[in-house]
Amino acid sequence: MSGFVTGLANATVNASTVLILAGLGELISERSGVLNLGVEGMMLVGALSGFVVTSITGSPWLGLCIGILAGGAMALLHAFLCVSLNSDQAVSGIMLTLLGVGLTTYFGNPWTGDSVSGFSEVTLPIIGSFLVEIPIIGSALFNSTPTDYIALLLIPVVWLFLYKTNIGLEMISVGEDPETADTMGIDVFKMRYLAVIIGGLFAGAAGAHLSLAFNQIWSSGMTAGNGWIAVALVIFARWEPGRILVGAYLFGLLNAIQLYSQGLKFTLAPETALSGLLNPMIEFVMNPTIMSTYPYIVTLLVLVITVVRAENRQLAQPSALVQSYSREID
């Protein structure tokens, strides 16, 4: 049983890194007021470029860097369209996802199915060997690839960035009320560009993590919707970095259960009166495919509760999210 739980913990943590990275990036972008629906495309671009570079040079770190930059480059385009041209943010994002999928499928053809030696699991120096011994979560958390550690580290970093730096404060203000921020002398365009590009860098990292650490292969569409989950995750986390971790683990757990519970069935004893009625329902609810919808349903609920219950001023959503801004135009 403990082997099962440990395995589940392992799978959860493994599945969560992608979401943490992509989610944090999307959070930063949305905090500045720009919705980025192109995460999936940016992740793919990061995954492919990271994979290719590592295949050629043999260095996963170089691959990771290039993957990160690739995501950032796509995000630059998104920033240009949304911030400078005031284009519809949703359309631009979807376009970038399409572009990412198309480009990576097209150019990634030769590498389909190849594998690469990317990041292997390591323990932290000195304290690592002790931490791994912690029951259940020890091997899950402390025997991981470098990108897993980086993702965890980034959570407090992003929190500090948003709440304890001037740039973070300005970014938040730009996402709340760009007109006011502009009047206070803040460069709204620069802040949004910065936020969107950071989002892209993180997305690129998430993708590179997939192809270099998580799976160490390339196949087209390997992000498997994780980019979209990241968007949902940011809503679930109500735009707070700390909750991204919680959500990522939750979504990762649901994902892991899918893999692990193929053989598991919970049923009531056949003799009880209600079992005939309840068993099919329980089976349905515990069906792995059905369970994969739970992250989305929960996100929907969170979204609804946040909006419906909110006293207007306390809306968690950045007030200027999805609205484009340009000076002198009402």
Add this chain to the structure above:
Amino acid sequence: MSDDKFVRMENITKTFPGVVANDSVSMSVKKGEIHGLLGENGAGKSTLMKILYGLYSADEGDIWLDNNRLEMDSPQDAIDAGIGMVHQHFKLIPRLSVSKNIILGKREPIAAFKDNSGSESGVLHSLTSNNIVQGLASRFTLGLDTPEKQIQQLSDNYGFNIDVTVPVWELGVGERQRVEILKALYRDVDLLILDEPTAVLTPTQAERLFETLKTLTDEGLTVIIITHKLDEIKEVTDRVTVLRDGRDIGTVETSEQTSDDLARMMVGREVLFNVDKDDVSVGETVLNVSSLRTTNDRGIEAVSGVDMSIRSGEIVGLAGVSGNGQKELAESLVGVRETLGGSIEITGDDVTNESPNAFINNGVSFVPEDRHRDGCAGTLSIMHNAVMKRYADSEFSDGFKLNYEAMEEYADTLVEEFDVRGINDVREINAGELSGGNLQKLILAREMLREPDLLVANQPTRGVDVGAIEFIRERLVAQRKSGTGVLLLSEDLDELFDLSDRILTIYQGEIVHETTPEEADRQRISLEMNGGKEEVKQPTQIAADGGRSGF
């Protein structure tokens, strides 16, 4: 007060598509004076000051501050030059605290890295005062502790009575304005520009403001105050520059002018706003409101038990300072705002909490305050907008289908009867292309020509050129004669006195006073608009203020 021209704006010209906002305007301000900028809506005051504050760039002209020529591309440049602006619509972020709102954009690093020159020496000091380190520290740290204390100190010094650690959404209107002033003071400005600062204040709050301004100018600050209110100009300014239609008419010593002189400068001709009002016999009750209560957009109670009635053939004026519930009252009378309690009857039918449609079908017409947001669809044609309230009538729709020829004819009729200018084809021109006055006339045409029983008009002459204002007022009176009951909400007491048969005063969501123009005492109404008693400075006043004074 020295004679130096501390601020000089010379030959400023600024054009927007279709309108010359500032036409070679020149203005100079002396150091330490309170300088008024006077003009009607559309005269160009706001534009001129936005140029001074770096929000707009002038097409032509120069700006000089203390004999330095200023090149400003953004508000940051203005801030750097020592210019601060308190806007009509507050530039505050509700989610953030007062102090965070104030330090926003200053990029102060935490205390350890703050550039304290002089007292320190040695390696640590040379390390922290290095440019690169300063740059990084100002970006990647957040200096809040010391500034917060300083801001609180500043606030207390001026008697502002604000806790600077609370988020702005907890504050009321008067307090938020004080935060705006604090913002400027904290940045050590030399010039403070205030844009229609009393628009959302009660008269007593306005007094407080003026006192504060006088204290500040005594200490060397220079103030420019934009306003269209003559009594304010008279009360607080030393000199005043008058703008009209984008041009500057001149700068005068306030003490040497009467209100009439100033009004003439603003308007350019003797404007006789005396509309001929016939005696009309008042008829049946068209509107009966009882114990009405509603909330505003922020969920706070805005209308607190209003009783009133309007009869056919009378104009009832509603006086009050913006933010006392009149907007919410108007909206609930046309069905656009839900009511918490009480009842509304239109010509005897109870329509409480019915849909806007029910109100429209019961003969209610509405001229909203914000014509672009609520009164028309700017991207659609004049024709589409003309039939906005009547498209379901049998005249225009036959089952599912629409009769476009009839709609076009109707639109032409509206345009013609109400002298809406600038339209050659009602199908081709969009409503958003019309000027303020013409759009307002179109909306009025639409609302009036359907022969309503009740017409609610919220600031119908605001932002409209003088010629259109006269036209609109005449039409209101004509509508009264044809039997409509009119509720007129206006910030212009003269207008109310001129047009109304009865005048009600609203304060904090209640009708506190009722009178007629003949019996009315202007002073009394002004006082009633403030609750009829002096405002006492108490901590609890913040809560009362915060709840009631609207936004």
Add this chain to the structure above:
Amino acid sequence: MKLNVELTPRSNIPTWMAYGTPVFTILAALIVSGFALFSLGVNPLAAYNIMFVQTLTTSFGITNTLVKAVPLIFAGLAVYLPLKARLWNIGAEGQLIIGAIVGTAVGLSVSLPIYALLPLMFITGGIAGAMWIAVPAWLRARYGINEIITTLLFVFIAQSLLNYVVRGPLQAAESNFPQSASLPTAATLPSIPIIGFPSGVLLAIVLVAVTYAIINYTRLGYEITFMGANDNAAEHAGMSKLKIYLIALMAGGAMAGFAGISEISGVEGRLRASFDPGYGFTAVPIALLGRNGAFRVLLAALFFAVLFIGGSSIETSLGVPSAITNVMEALIILFLITAEFFKNYSVGLSLDQTPTPSAPGDPEGDV
């Protein structure tokens, strides 16, 4: 010295721009994609020849194009209708899937002659699609919750549901594959006799005409257009936001449902786990291209159909991955967006000694 970008808002759009935009964006997309083709050693002109000319000149190509166009037209309408009310139905893909599931379930379980069964499948598929969007529609209408996110979330739920259904309730009895049984002939969309065109095309064109008529000639169309232009004013006019948003979105959902069932009934023949056509997302550029009229949506859908058929042609004949069509799709959207910007502003570049960037201004109001 500084490079100055001067933006002047246009008061009207030059005619050449208004009509030429779709053409220019497509040309631009083709040119840029040409580079991608070139990088694989393929002659772009040869590729485009196969893609477009061949597709449109062979009866095989034309028939395939029309078959492909059917779901695209429906999906295009699914996004176009709500867009008229300024609503984004990004989740058309999900409604499409649900329509496919329900329609297939009906087709497999009800035995009726074809002239009754097919309409029944379509009606139930359409209703299913409308139901699938109902919750996001209500959330938007009642609470103002952004429909982009909610409809998108429902897409993922739909995809999981599909997975569940083909491995469970609808799984073909005799096989172990994640797919349903084959639809009987009575449930299959036939070709029009003699001409050989798929009959779904007729239905699609009829719906285009109906949409056009509704938007332009009916009261409902007036209300939808007005609500899309200014929802505040529309409410002041007595129009019910709830009613219009619900109708616009659910009509869109029904269209998407049609797209789904028409694809299963006319092309796929059965429901598979791998059913992931992406029409719901392609519908976005289609609706954007056809923004100004339902018939333009039809044209745009036809164009994309040619694009897709052409794409698989060059895959088989030249070995070019058909993903190039996705790239083109994305490029078309990209150029459409940028064109939108140029339609609103004319750009002037100049070199200046003294930088005074005059940006466009606020035309009225607070002067």
